Amino acid sequence: MSSKGILIKNLKKRYGSGDTAVDALKKVNMRIAPGEVVGLIGPSGSGKSTLLKCLGAVIEPTAGQMMLGNEIIYDNGWKVKDLRALRRDHIGFIFQAPYLIPFLDVTDNVALLPMLAGKPNSQARKHALDLLTALDVAHRAKAMPSQLSGGEQQRVAIARALVNRPPVVLADEPTAPLDSKRALAVIRILNNMAKKFETAIIVVTHDEKIIPTFKRIYHIRDGVTYEEKGAGIEP
Amino acid sequence: MISLAGRDILHSWGKFVFTGIGLGLLIGVTLSMAGIYRGMVDDAKVLLDNSGADLWVVQKDTLGPYAESSSIYDDVWRRIQSMPGVEKAVNVTYLTTQVHHGRHDVRAMVSGIAPGGPGTPGWPPYLIAGRHITRSHYEAVADIASKFKLGERIRIRRNYYTIVGLTRRMVSSSGDPMIFIPLKDAQETQFLKDNDAIWEQRRRTAANPNFNKPNSPGLLNAIIASQTTNPYVNAVLVRIKPGYNPEKIAQEIQRWKRFTVYTRAQMKEILVGKLIATSARQIAMFLIILSIVSSAIVAFIIYTLTLGKIREIAVLKLIGAKNSTIIGLIVQQSIALGVIGFVVGKVSATLIMAPIFPKYVLLEPLDSVMGFITILIICTLSSIIAIRAALKVDPAEAIGG
Ligand SMILES: Nc1ncnc2c1ncn2[C@@H]1O[C@H](COP(=O)(O)OP(=O)(O)O)[C@@H](O)[C@H]1O
Ligand SMILES: [Mg+2]
Numbered sequence: 001m002s003s004k005g006i007l008i009k010n011l012k013k014r015y016g017s018g019d020t021a022v023d024a025l026k027k028v029n030m031r032i033a034p035g036e037v038v039g040l041i042g043p044s045g046s047g048k049s050t051l052l053k054c055l056g057a058v059i060e061p062t063a064g065q066m067m068l069g070n071e072i073i074y075d076n077g078w079k080v081k082d083l084r085a086l087r088r089d090h091i092g093f094i095f096q097a098p099y100l101i102p103f104l105d106v107t108d109n110v111a112l113l114p115m116l117a118g119k120p121n122s123q124a125r126k127h128a129l130d131l132l133t134a135l136d137v138a139h140r141a142k143a144m145p146s147q148l149s150g151g152e153q154q155r156v157a158i159a160r161a162l163v164n165r166p167p168v169v170l171a172d173e174p175t176a177p178l179d180s181k182r183a184l185a186v187i188r189i190l191n192n193m194a195k196k197f198e199t200a201i202i203v204v205t206h207d208e209k210i211i212p213t214f215k216r217i218y219h220i221r222d223g224v225t226y227e228e229k230g231a232g233i234e235p
Numbered sequence: 236m237i238s239l240a241g242r243d244i245l246h247s248w249g250k251f252v253f254t255g256i257g258l259g260l261l262i263g264v265t266l267s268m269a270g271i272y273r274g275m276v277d278d279a280k281v282l283l284d285n286s287g288a289d290l291w292v293v294q295k296d297t298l299g300p301y302a303e304s305s306s307i308y309d310d311v312w313r314r315i316q317s318m319p320g321v322e323k324a325v326n327v328t329y330l331t332t333q334v335h336h337g338r339h340d341v342r343a344m345v346s347g348i349a350p351g352g353p354g355t356p357g358w359p360p361y362l363i364a365g366r367h368i369t370r371s372h373y374e375a376v377a378d379i380a381s382k383f384k385l386g387e388r389i390r391i392r393r394n395y396y397t398i399v400g401l402t403r404r405m406v407s408s409s410g411d412p413m414i415f416i417p418l419k420d421a422q423e424t425q426f427l428k429d430n431d432a433i434w435e436q437r438r439r440t441a442a443n444p445n446f447n448k449p450n451s452p453g454l455l456n457a458i459i460a461s462q463t464t465n466p467y468v469n470a471v472l473v474r475i476k477p478g479y480n481p482e483k484i485a486q487e488i489q490r491w492k493r494f495t496v497y498t499r500a501q502m503k504e505i506l507v508g509k510l511i512a513t514s515a516r517q518i519a520m521f522l523i524i525l526s527i528v529s530s531a532i533v534a535f536i537i538y539t540l541t542l543g544k545i546r547e548i549a550v551l552k553l554i555g556a557k558n559s560t561i562i563g564l565i566v567q568q569s570i571a572l573g574v575i576g577f578v579v580g581k582v583s584a585t586l587i588m589a590p591i592f593p594k595y596v597l598l599e600p601l602d603s604v605m606g607f608i609t610i611l612i613i614c615t616l617s618s619i620i621a622i623r624a625a626l627k628v629d630p631a632e633a634i635g636g
Contacts, residue, residue, distance in 0.1 A: 049634060058553060058631040087630075088555025099550045099633060101239075103246035108237060115236045116556050144246070160554070172634055 003069045003167035005200035006032040006055070011064035013050050013223075024050040025061070026223035034167065034198040037190050039205055039230065042220035048204045051220065052170050055202070056091055057083045069167030088117055092161030092169035092199070096176045098153035100145035100160075106132065107141045110159045117164060131159040134196075135189060151182040155189065162193055169194075169201040180209045184235040187213050191235065210235070239560070240567030243544075254536050255572055258529060259579020262610065265525040266584040267592060269602045272518045274595035279408045279506035283499055287356040288472035289481045291497045292324075292488055299495075300329050300469035301408055301502075302510045307494065309422065309468045312349075315488060320479035325349040326468040327357040328421045331407065334381070334414060335390040341381045343414045344407035345391055347421020347468070356472035359415055365400035371417050376400035378412035391416065392424045408506045410594045418468070426465035436462060526613065529576075534617035537569045541621035545628055552630035561625050565618050573614035577607050 013025035024047045032038050042048050053059040055066065057073065057080075066074040068090050073080050080086050087093075100109045110128035115121060132138040135155045140148055148156065154174065161169050171190070175183035187203075187210050194201050205211065214230035244251050282301070291300065292307070292315060299305020315324040328347035333340040348357045353367050359376055365385045368374045375396035377383040387398045396416055405413040416424075437459055440446050447455045473488075473496075475481050485496040497505065541548075548561055581603060589596040 053631050053634055056553070056631075056634060058629070058634065084552070084555045084557060086555075087553060093553055093633070095550075095633065096635065099546065101547050101550070103239075103243040104237075108242070112237075113554055116554070116560065118236075121237060 003034045005034045007067040009065040012062045014062045024223055028225045032200040034200055035195045037194050037201040039203050039214035039217040046220045047223040056170055057086050090166050092166040094157055094161045094171035094174045096173040098157040102145055106143050106156050110163050113164050135159050165197050169199050171203045175207050183209050187235040239564045244571055255575030256579050258576035261529050262576050262580025263583035267588040268518050268521050270596035270598045273597035273599050275511045276507055277597050278406050278410050281404050282408055285360055289475040290473035290485050291502055292471040292494050295495050298505050302505050305469050306467040309466050312471045320476050320484050322476040323474040324471050325356050327472050328425050328469045330425045342411050344411050345414045347418040348415050349418045356474050359402045359405055362400045363403050374399045376415040378402045378405040380412035408510050422465040530613045530617050533614050537618045538621045541625055548625050548628045549633040553633040562622050565621050569614040569618035573610040577610050
């Protein structure tokens with residue numbers, strides 16, 4: 001059963017009601033294939049975070065359809081009961097800051113997700129270590145997050161997002177705190193991981209340095225998405 | 236699954252250890268308080284046990300001889316001794332007073348014991364050093380809590396006594412050490428008037444024409460002699476022969492001899508229920524206040540620690556951690572704090588507070604168990620505010636605006 005990536009049709013989100021209602025998402029349509037990394041670009045207040053929250057199943061859209069992997073998760077109402085389990089098993093999150101758990105070492109920060117899903121500790125740690133090796137941070141496996149550089153922290157965060165092999169990864173400005181070289185390195189990693197694990201990845205960004213690397217870009221303005229072909233330069 | 240709480244504690248152990256020590260000292264004080272109450276009850280119990288009596292015969296309608304003053308004639312014991320079922324009836328006096336040694340003085344309960352040797356009711360049942368009183372005057376057996384030593388000369392009111400024996404855990408119900416002296420000396424001491432008062436009384440007696448009659452010259456001397464003898468004691472201790480019912484004999488003495496008689500159970504009720512009731516209430520108040528303060532501290536610390544982890548909690552929720560995982564994190568930390576506090580408290584109460592406290596502190600294992608359970612309950616309840624704050628955290632916060 002292969003993943004179908006992300007499919008969003010006519011998604012709408014209205015905050016509040018009556019006079020104070022805000023239509024943050026008016027008409028969002030997206031389709032991201034497994035293994036593909038797309039950019040989501042738009043000015044401040046255009047609805048990027050709102051879209052990520054809807055896709056991430058932490059706020060409920062007002063109308064439309066969303067499909068993640070091969071599951072319809074929203075069709076004018078949630079189609080899954082346990083949203084936490086959905087997030088845990090189907091969606092990886094990468095934030096602007098790494099947001100690692102400060103009291104767990106690198107391995108356990110990554111292994112935590114499979115552990116939460118009920119995997120035995122040893123197996124979860126093995127998964128984590130494999131991924132840390134793939135991301136070239138295995139040598140810091142026993143370090144605490146506070147002992148890592150910014151770039152290392154972000155790579156650990158990427159490992160955490162990927163460890164449960166989710167069909168979908170949502171990245172919110174993942175390169176913002178990084179310099180150009182490291183930012184491009186992160187995108188390279190995301191491209192590789194997307195291919196390796198057949199993951200559909202959305203990268204929300206302002207970052208001029210990385211925009212040319214996307215093959216496809218979604219622009220969002222006032223809650224409406226437009227698709228555009230990107231330069232697709234190898235990072 | 237790993238223990239998130241355990242990892243967090245290891246990571247910020249300093250915070251936990253210091254808070255735990257602070258909480259622990261508070262718990263130590265609480266345990267000591269309970270120990271002081273137990274000590275008072277135990278003091279009352281040893282006082283009764285060591286008296287060797289089954290019945291206390293005291294002045295009618297008094298709660299004597301420990302809780303109220305009581306005085307009865309010192310020949311009453313003969314009539315009781317002759318009653319069936321009575322093995323032994325002996326006089327006893329109790330007087331709480333300052334006992335002097337050189338420049339120091341010690342508050343002590345001085346007990347006058349009737350002749351009869353060890354085993355007689357009222358006598359200390361065992362000694363840890365020296366010997367029992369053998370002469371009928373000016374010898375004393377003291378409890379080591381008085382800090383007196385064998386051979387030392389102590390002054391009780393006007394008379395000097397030599398310490399010939401030492402006891403342990405022979406204390407009054409208020410924890411003062413007991414000092415045993417011969418009954419005659421004790422009677423004199425207790426009912427003794429100073430010389431001026433004796434002269435004054437003689438002068439008044441002599442001036443009274445009813446007593447100083449020219450036609451009966453012996454009368455004045457007889458009256459003066461009777462005034463200077465001290466025919467009172469505070470109580471008669473009665474030991475019952477095996478096979479007889481103490482309550483029955485108590486009723487009989489009460490009926491025929493016009494005294495109040497207490498059995499051991501009644502005496503215990505007087506000592507524990509009445510004499511130390513006020514202290515017990517004070518201690519109960521302290522226990523309640525200390526529990527509230529401890530809860531407030533735990534609640535505050537756990538709440539602060541949780542607020543410091545709001546972002547991590549949002550991330551945990553976003554990546555799919557269950558509420559139970561997050562509640563577990565908070566409650567386990569709270570309980571860990573309680574356990575550290577209890578260990579520190581128990582150790583400080585046992586090794587520091589109990590030995591230096593001037594009163595007998597009896598740390599009962601069962602009280603510690605109860606205390607431990609109470610702490611666990613308090614810690615769990617105290618984490619409720621923190622749990623509510625954590626459950627309110629919106630996982631969307633991790634994504635940000
Ligand atoms: N919780 C909310 N309640 C009401 N309005 C909101 C809320 N969150 C966002 N908005 C509004 O929705 C619009 C889109 O916001 P957002 O999704 O944060 O945009 P972006 O992330 O692109 O800056 C903005 O007009 C914003 O003010
Ligand atoms: Mg935003």
